[in-house]
């Protein structure tokens with residue numbers, strides 16, 4: 001099976017202070033992996049390395065994807081562009097005409113639950129949750145085959161989160177999208193991921209399939225009390 005993302009023996013230091021040491025992680029194509037671990041263990045640093053925004057001091061980061069989508073906790077939208085303009089901007093460089101870019105951007109905003117009324121608003125006129133939805137639409141508009149999400153849904157309420165997850169599951173089923181998402185929410189991880197990657201400070205401590213975790217838990221619950 002191909003691996004759209006693989007990190008081998010990655011070391012990384014922020015300002016000379018080691019943060020990741022000999023970190024290994026691989027994502028099989030079409031899987032959804034939840035990256036979990038204590039605050040400060042290096043999850044966001046791993047995502048930045050995976051995205052190519054940071055360069056490892058040692059080891060190797062290999063991305064085998066045609067198009068990468070990234071969503072951060074901070075949506076970082078262009079303040080001088082509308083929601084539609086922000087999503088359309090991401091489509092420049094794909095060789096599409098202006099009308100096609102606008103149509104794709106509109107459709108993607110619609111898919112994340114932002115209709116024509118919201119599409120024309122500037123980031124300052126949108127709530128934090130709406131800005132996060134614009135950021136997701138921007139990442140998905142390029143039709144990525146690898147999506148990295150760093151606490152991307154943290155400002156969203158439960159019903160909106162559920163709708164966006166439904167959209168991601170549909171995209172995965174249709175396109176084989178591979179997703180790595182950082183979350184502190186165990187329920188979100190168990191409900192939406194196929195695999196868990198659990199970090200200890202600086203490294204991946206364990207990767208396991210969610211099904212294996214659930215059956216281990218169930219057999220422990222059903223074990224006779226001695």
Ligand SMILES: Nc1ncnc2c1ncn2[C@@H]1O[C@H](COP(=O)(O)OP(=O)(O)OP(=O)(O)O)[C@@H](O)[C@H]1O
Nearest residue numbers: 014015019037038039040041042043044045046184
């Ligand atoms: N730009 C930076 N400059 C210096 N140190 C940094 C920088 N970014 C992160 N660090 C440090 O690197 C370590 C790992 O940070 P990182 O943000 O990757 O952890 P995290 O697991 O994502 O944390 P959280 O769950 O709190 O978001 C922390 O000690 C943090 O203080």
